[in-house]
């Protein structure tokens with residue numbers, strides 16, 4: 207089975223000295239266009255009360271003189287980025303983050319910073335034989351001897367640059383580099399027919415139920431400990447904008463990101479081993495609903511909702527991306543009632559309850575880990591027509607549902623691929 211995946215490679219530019227001046231002009235031009243669009247949004251916003259989308263904005267600015275400083279696709283991308291930044295800000299405000307600010311103008315003490323410039327299909331040519339990438343300038347910046355920028359690129363030796371879809375010129379603080387987005391077709395084994403349900407939460411970051419009957423838990427301790435630590439340390443800083451606070455935020459973001467990579471990689475590996483073809487993740491609605499506990503309120507300094515949304519989006523994106531490379535599909539399904547329904551007898555009864563993390567069913571006397579029960583119900587959403595399997599005679603006390611495998615995140619153990627913490631199966635289960 208052939209699957210399309212995109213990869214972004216960072217290339218250094220060997221003839222930096224020759225192209226720097228030209229790339230600078232494009233980077234400054236992108237900042238100027240950003241500011242013009244930013245100002246235009248401000249004006250339309252104050253007159254009409256609504257923030258214009260990128261479509262009308264592009265149409266409006268198309269004839270502006272600065273629009274022709276860049277290739278028209280590059281100019282379009284600047285405006286799209288600004289519109290995305292506005293949407294992101296608006297979403298944060300709607301979620302109750304009062305501290306979020308709208309996108310800023312790109313100016314520092316009268317100087318324009320070097321903005322990233324994106325080149326789409328019309329804007330670049332890749333010569334794989336000579337390892338060159340040719341970038342287009344806008345009409346205004348072309349002069350009689352050169353209307354393009356020829357970059358001599360160097361990538362890691364194991365990287366094959368082919369089927370380039372997009373190139374971004376990025377100023378890394380010291381010099382320009384190119385981020386090259388390639389589309390690869392890879393051969394993946396056809397995935398199996400098994401299915402998985404994933405329930406995301408706080409005390410267990412993820413509970414996994416496989417159609418093979420296996421259950422796994424990923425306790426959220428490591429993530430929670432980090433959140434508390436960083437919230438405390440950032441609170442100690444004199445100013446939230448101090449260098450120390452900034453450094454702590456960056457560190458926290460690295461550690462969150464590493465955790466997400468590790469947990470999704472671990473889950474995908476387990477799925478491949480079990481011939482899983484489809485993964486169901488319970489949607490965000492459920493996370494908010496179920497986590498109104500004291501513990502949840504202690505999470506981070508950005509407010510629970512912000513972190514939940516962040517964690518859910520990041521997890522789902524990474525899982526989808528990693529699963530895709532193995533031919534596995536990830537879908538989100540509604541989490542409604544999945545925590546209240548008994549995954550053994552399929553009944554939702556008022557008398558059923560959750561006690562110390564255990565789901566207790568009054569109807570069939572099943573006792574199981576509450577998160578595993580939720581995950582199993584989420585898995586069944588994949589096929590609504592699938593009959594709930596009744597297991598009246600099964601021995602529930604020793605069933606797999608009652609004893610999920612617990613994968614603990616250990617910072618002390620080094621994952622050989624990245625040198626950071628990794629997941630390891632817990633030897634004995636303290637909590638069912």
Ligand SMILES: [Zn+2]
Nearest residue numbers: 548551567570
């Ligand atoms: Zn039951």
